Amino acid sequence: MSGTAGAPDATADPAGFRPRIPAAQWNDWRWHMRKRINTTDKARRWIRLTPEEEKAIAGSAGKYRWSVTPYYASLMDPDDPSCPVRLQAVPAPAELTEFPGSDVDPVGDMYYRRTNRxxxxxxxxxxxxxxxxxxxxxxxxxxxxxxxxxxxxxxxxxxxxxxxxxxxxxxxxxxxxxxxxxxxxxxxxxxxxxxxxxxxxxxxxxxxxxxxxxxxxxxxxxxxxxxxxxxxxxxxxxxxxxxxxxxxxxxxxxxxxxxxxxxxxxxxxxxxxxxxxxxxxxxxxxxxxxxxxxxxxxxxxxxxxxxxxxxxxxxxxxxxxxxxxxxxxxxxxxxxxxxxxxxxxxxxxxLARPYVTPTDEGLLLRNYRGEELVVDAAAYPLTDPVPEADAP
CATH class of the missing domain: 3.20.20.70 (Aldolase class I)
Incomplete structure (x- = not known):
């Protein structure tokens, strides 16, 4: 990226209202960290917030941290709240709703923690x-x-x-x-x-x-x-x-x-x-x-x-x-x-679905088209043969 940045090209910023950032700042990661977007006023320089987003930002205050780098904000569609980048970065009302079976640590990090870190x-x-x-x-x-x-x-x-x-x-x-x-x-x-x-x-x-x-x-x-x-x-x-x-x-x-x-x-x-x-x-x-x-x-x-x-x-x-x-x-x-x-x-x-199913006839195989083929168990045995010395 050369010149100035923030709205890399006309298609990325159809509204033309985003800030223009000198290249020396745009290319400096420390500048982005200092200028992270963490208020509605800052966000409005990059996207047109919906009432729902504004409500979620207010509701998440003191509950969930929120910040977005100017770089990542530049990838958001300023007018589309369903933009896949925007959905990952801007609070939404649903995150303030508790769902059945949810947990703050379902993967067990705290259970398996052995030291501070x-x-x-x-x-x-x-x-x-x-x-x-x-x-x-x-x-x-x-x-x-x-x-x-x-x-x-x-x-x-x-x-x-x-x-x-x-x-x-x-x-x-x-x-x-x-x-x-x-x-x-x-x-x-x-x-x-x-x-x-x-x-x-x-x-x-x-x-x-x-x-x-x-x-x-x-x-x-x-x-x-x-x-x-x-x-x-x-x-x-x-x-x-x-x-x-x-x-x-x-x-x-x-x-x-x-x-x-x-x-x-x-x-x-x-x-x-x-x-x-x-x-x-x-x-x-x-x-x-x-x-x-x-x-x-x-x-x-x-x-x-x-x-x-x-x-x-x-x-x-x-x-x-x-x-x-x-x-x-x-x-x-x-x-x-x-x-x-x-x-x-x-x-x-x-979690992948099996492509191989053992049957009495042999292995039932399924390919990506859903086509099936049975291969003989004698050609592709499912288990190792028992050595004669160990046979009953």
């Missing part, structure tokens, strides 16, 4: 809740409780405290070979502060892989600087998983951010959440997955939206998820098809 749910890996800060507080966040305004954090102590206890726990559990930095968004930290943590992890011999979960490539790609990437490269292997939910989020800026990560040897994967009214149709999801491959991002998970308090209105049925997976499998290249999962207290559970 370490959540040890799986045997060989942990997550590290680095911060509760985010550039944009996504309305569908699984950790919405962790980013609330009123005592809604998982932290036992202040997040600005020492990481010594957390690093010691990881070092004292050599079975932990994989650490995922999450939050909040760990890239909210300045490079120096982030490097302190990453270097501390790399100094632990049993830690093989460091992963970063960050939505900055989507919400504020200017954050992905050469300096940041060069710092992370010193601590390889480092992986980054991000979170594109709609093709509209794939821009020249986000593609450039991904390219910078890849050129520094940092693989990029994507975890999409299935969201009602945003991406819950086959055409949108196919476009998203193929566009991710175009910018060299590997689709990883399609999450079924968790029944989180304040988030439930985004949930679809599992049947809708199956419909979308059926519309992906076989219709686009195999490594563009994510794994459809539900995150629970007992881990991530694959």
């Amino acid at each position: 370490v959540v040890h749910k799986y045997p060989d890996r942990v997550i590290l809740l680095v911060t509760e800060a985010c550039p944009v507080y996504c309305r569908h966040c699984t950790r919405k409780f962790h980013t609330t305004d009123l005592s809604g954090t998982y932290f036992r102590d202040d997040e600005g405290g020492s990481f010594e206890e957390d690093l010691r726990y990881i070092a004292e559990h050599p079975e932990i070979r994989d650490v995922l930095l999450t939050g909040g968004d760990p890239l909210s930290y300045q490079d120096g502060k982030l490097e302190e943590l990453v270097s501390g992890l790399r100094a632990i011999p049993s830690v093989e892989i460091i992963r970063i979960g960050s939505r900055f490539p989507v919400l504020l790609p200017q954050r992905i600087t050469d300096d940041l990437c060069a710092m992370l490269r010193r601590y390889h292997p480092v992986w980054l998983n991000t979170h594109f939910n709609h093709p509209k989020e794939i821009t020249a800026e986000s593609a450039a951010a991904v390219d910078r990560l890849l050129r520094h040897g940092i693989p990029v994967g994507n975890q999409t959440v299935l969201l009602r009214g945003i991406n819950d149709d086959v055409a949108t999801m196919r476009t998203l997955m193929t566009e991710l491959l175009r910018i060299r991002v590997r689709p990883y998970y399609l999450y079924h939206c968790d029944n989180v308090t304040g988030v439930s209105h985004f949930m679809t049925s599992v049947e809708k998820g199956w419909e979308i997976m059926e519309g992906l499998q076989g219709h686009i290249t195999g490594f563009a098809v994510p794994q459809y999962v539900l995150t629970t207290m007992i881990g991530k559970i694959p």
Whole structure:
């Protein structure tokens, strides 16, 4: 982007009322963080708020944090409240309604927390809740409780405290070979502060892989600087998983951010959440997955939206998820098809419909067109044969 920004072109800003931002500011991620939109007055510079949105913004005050970077706001349709970017970023009345079965922590982060920040749910890996800060507080966040305004954090102590206890726990559990930095968004930290943590992890011999979960490539790609990437490269292997939910989020800026990560040897994967009214149709999801491959991002998970308090209105049925997976499998290249999962207290559970069913005649196979074929059990046995010496 050159010249001035804020409304990148005439089609992105048909009303022509958005602020024009000098390129030096627009390309500086710190400027966007300082200028985040968190009031109705600021929002009106970017979109025409509906009465419902204004009511939800007022109702969420003191309950759920709300902020949007100018970059992400520039992707919103200023006149369409059903814009898929706008729905992810602007409070809606439904998030103030409690739905049946909702929970502030359905995935068990607090249950599995072992230190102030370490959540040890799986045997060989942990997550590290680095911060509760985010550039944009996504309305569908699984950790919405962790980013609330009123005592809604998982932290036992202040997040600005020492990481010594957390690093010691990881070092004292050599079975932990994989650490995922999450939050909040760990890239909210300045490079120096982030490097302190990453270097501390790399100094632990049993830690093989460091992963970063960050939505900055989507919400504020200017954050992905050469300096940041060069710092992370010193601590390889480092992986980054991000979170594109709609093709509209794939821009020249986000593609450039991904390219910078890849050129520094940092693989990029994507975890999409299935969201009602945003991406819950086959055409949108196919476009998203193929566009991710175009910018060299590997689709990883399609999450079924968790029944989180304040988030439930985004949930679809599992049947809708199956419909979308059926519309992906076989219709686009195999490594563009994510794994459809539900995150629970007992881990991530694959939700895909089976393509193989054991029968008396053999294995009943079904392809992406719904065509069926039975293969003989003698050719493709379901179980290993019992050795003669062990036979009864």
